[in-house]
Structure formats: C-alpha cells, structure tokens
Amino acid sequence: MAEAVSVELELHNEPLPMSAPFRIAGHVFEAMPATVVTLRDGAHVGRGEAAGVYYNDDHPDKMIATLEALRARIEAGIDRDTLRTLLPAGGARNALDCALWELESQRKGVPVWKLAGLEKVDRLLTTFTVGADDPSVMADRAAGYPQARALKLKLTGDPELDGARVRAVRARCPQAWIGVDANQGYNAATLPSLLPVLIEAGVSLLEQPCVRGREHILDGIERPLPFAADESILDLAELEARHHRFDVINIKLDKCGGLTEGLLMARRARELGKKVMVGNMCGTSLAAAPAFVLGQFCDIVDLDGPIFLVKDRTPSVRYEDGYITCGDEVWGPKTLA
Known part of the structure; x- marks a missing residue:
C-alpha cells in the first residue's frame, strides 16, 4: 500500500448528458451525473469519477457533501486501506479510491495495472x-x-x-x-x-x-x-x-x-x-x-x-x-x- 501523503483536494460535479434516453426496468435515464475527485501533491495528480448508486439514493450532490465533510482528513493524507474503514461502499469512496490509485501511479511512474499485480493488460x-x-x-x-x-x-x-x-x-x-x-x-x-x-x-x-x-x-x-x-x-x-x-x-x-x-x-x-x-x-x-x-x-x-x-x-x-x-x-x- 502506498504511503499516505498530504494533498490538495478538488471536487466538482459534471452533468454528463446521454445521447438518447436509456430505459431499464423502472427507470429512464437522460443523463448520468458524476462526481470527479482530483488530488494534487504538487507534482502529481490523481483523478477518480463516480456516478454513485441511483437505487441507494447515492447521487453526486450527496457524494460532494460526504467528501467535503472529510476534506481536512483527506488533505492530511490517507491511504486506500484507511479509506475502506473511513467511508462506506458507494460513489464517494469509489471516486476517492480511484484518485488515490492514479496519484500513486504518477508518483511511482508505474501503470495502475502493474500496481494491481498484472504483468500486462489485454484488450x-x-x-x-x-x-x-x-x-x-x-x-x-x-x-x-x-x-x-x-x-x-x-x-x-x-x-x-x-x-x-x-x-x-x-x-x-x-x-x-x-x-x-x-x-x-x-x-x-x-x-x-x-x-x-x-x-x-x-x-x-x-x-x-x-x-x-x-x-x-x-x-x-x-x-x-x-x-x-x-x-x-x-x-x-x-x-x-x-x-x-x-x-x-x-x-x-x-x-x-x-x-x-x-x-x-x-x-x-x-x-x-x-x-x-x-x-x-x-x-x-x-x-x-x-x-x-x-x-x-x-x-x-x-x-x-x-x-x-x-x-x-x-x-x-x-x-x-x-x-x-x-x-x-x-x-x-x-x-x-
């Protein structure tokens, strides 16, 4: 697990409109709004995007509020293992977890897939x-x-x-x-x-x-x-x-x-x-x-x-x-x- 480092946290939501309405049982989607998390340590950047879980009322506005409430803790430095105990499963944790993966990838100069234990990636x-x-x-x-x-x-x-x-x-x-x-x-x-x-x-x-x-x-x-x-x-x-x-x-x-x-x-x-x-x-x-x-x-x-x-x-x-x-x-x- 990567060492926790202090970071600057940036948060924003994006509307992500769909090109056509998309129907499933019980829902019709015209957009898939998402929360984007960006972590900066000065020289490196990590990003993650999450749409949340619609049937759990897990939506971007709520994700932003959840992460803002933890801003000081996040910016002081957090690793992925700690994150799993700090936030429940859902979109907010996903966006932050993925940002931490990319930040580690940039700091080490190693692709995320190698950090995940793979020797190569296939289509x-x-x-x-x-x-x-x-x-x-x-x-x-x-x-x-x-x-x-x-x-x-x-x-x-x-x-x-x-x-x-x-x-x-x-x-x-x-x-x-x-x-x-x-x-x-x-x-x-x-x-x-x-x-x-x-x-x-x-x-x-x-x-x-x-x-x-x-x-x-x-x-x-x-x-x-x-x-x-x-x-x-x-x-x-x-x-x-x-x-x-x-x-x-x-x-x-x-x-x-x-x-x-x-x-x-x-x-x-x-x-x-x-x-x-x-x-x-x-x-x-x-x-x-x-x-x-x-x-x-x-x-x-x-x-x-x-x-x-x-x-x-x-x-x-x-x-x-x-x-x-x-x-x-x-x-x-x-x-x-």
Whole structure:
C-alpha cells in the first residue's frame, strides 16, 4: 500500500448528458451525473469519477457533501486501506479510491495495472447494451452495433414482451453472445415463464432477476442458465452473505467503493467458485479506465458506458472489433495535470 501523503483536494460535479434516453426496468435515464475527485501533491495528480448508486439514493450532490465533510482528513493524507474503514461502499469512496490509485501511479511512474499485480493488460471483449424498447427497435439497435460480438439486453419484467424482445434481437444477431439484465424486474410468479424463452434463444446470462433484498425467491427456481448478481451484491460483505444464490458476481466500482474493494471481491468470488463480471454506471472513460483494470480479472466485461454519452473525455478508451482497450494515457502515469 502506498504511503499516505498530504494533498490538495478538488471536487466538482459534471452533468454528463446521454445521447438518447436509456430505459431499464423502472427507470429512464437522460443523463448520468458524476462526481470527479482530483488530488494534487504538487507534482502529481490523481483523478477518480463516480456516478454513485441511483437505487441507494447515492447521487453526486450527496457524494460532494460526504467528501467535503472529510476534506481536512483527506488533505492530511490517507491511504486506500484507511479509506475502506473511513467511508462506506458507494460513489464517494469509489471516486476517492480511484484518485488515490492514479496519484500513486504518477508518483511511482508505474501503470495502475502493474500496481494491481498484472504483468500486462489485454484488450477485453465487452458487451454492448441495448436499452428496453419495442422488440423491433431493440433489434435495430442491436444490429446497429456492427462491431459487437456480445450484447446485453435490458428487460422490464413482462415475460411476454421481454420474450419478444429477446427473440427479435436473436433473429437479427444470430452469432452474438447475448446476456439479459432484468434490473430487479421479476418475481417468483413471473420468472419461470421467462426462462424457457431465454434458453430457446441461446441467452448465456440472466442478470439480477429479482428485487434486492428478496433473493430468497430464487431458492425454488431451477437455474438453466447462469444467474448474475448486480444490485443484490454491492461489496465484499454482501458477497459473503449472498453469493450462494448466484453463479456470477457483477462488480461495479460505484457499488463496492473503488478499485481496491473491487479487486478484493474478484479474488474472493474466485475462491467461492463464482465467475466474475465487471460493469459500470455509464460514466466517461475516466470511470471506465479503473474498471478496465478490474476487467483483466473477469470472465464477462460490460464496459460500454462512454458510448452512451454526448461527449467523452480526451484521451479516451477505444472500441474496436467488439473489444475495449484503455491505454495508460487515459488514467495513470502519463496523464497530464
């Protein structure tokens, strides 16, 4: 762990409008506001971006207030281990944790991925997400990702309509890997009728079928394909408590509170025999970059967030042939102040 050094803390929020409304079960997003943390020690800069966790009322204004309340403690010097005990999991801790990673990277002149224990980084096959809409519209959008090798479809909890959505996309994209995300939209009565349709369409993953806190409804339901936890498992403690009801753990840095916790979760999930997935909350490349490091340890990658924004940062992550690549110039030792 890096030595704690005194820093100057800068905080601001950014609106991050989306290029088009994005629908999931129970929500329509037109923007994904984010908090940006910048740490300066004079010669070096560390940055982190977080959107928070919308279903936990974890939003940028609250994140700013949380971090401002700790300004003196942060500026006096803090390390990542201390941060995990100082703040709960969520967006505020994520933004500060990622800023600490980049600050250490710049001070040591070493890429973040090396600090995370990697010998190299590889491009990652990523899913491209299709928001919930009419089946024909979703099929058009899916086909509109000519480079996509993997797709994630948002569902809304209506088995008949969701089934039509899945069939329509599969008909247009016969070769693509497909996962679906119910965003807590199903219950014990409706989920069994959806599962045969998913199997028929060759769907490879069902993400978050049930409401957070009601995971027990899954106990009597056969799992003919892997079930992934998103909202149900936020951090390391919840992984220990709820992993037995899921096959895949979707780790998002906004949920767990940063790359430090995310790496611990990935390691523990492996020990528990689970597959690991990385996702993000639709932020810019500054949010995708640390998630890309975590993605090196994952089986499934869902890091398409920047493509939904009106404007991304420069330099940015790159999408080519269905893969995401993130160079050190985006976040790490070569970043300019």
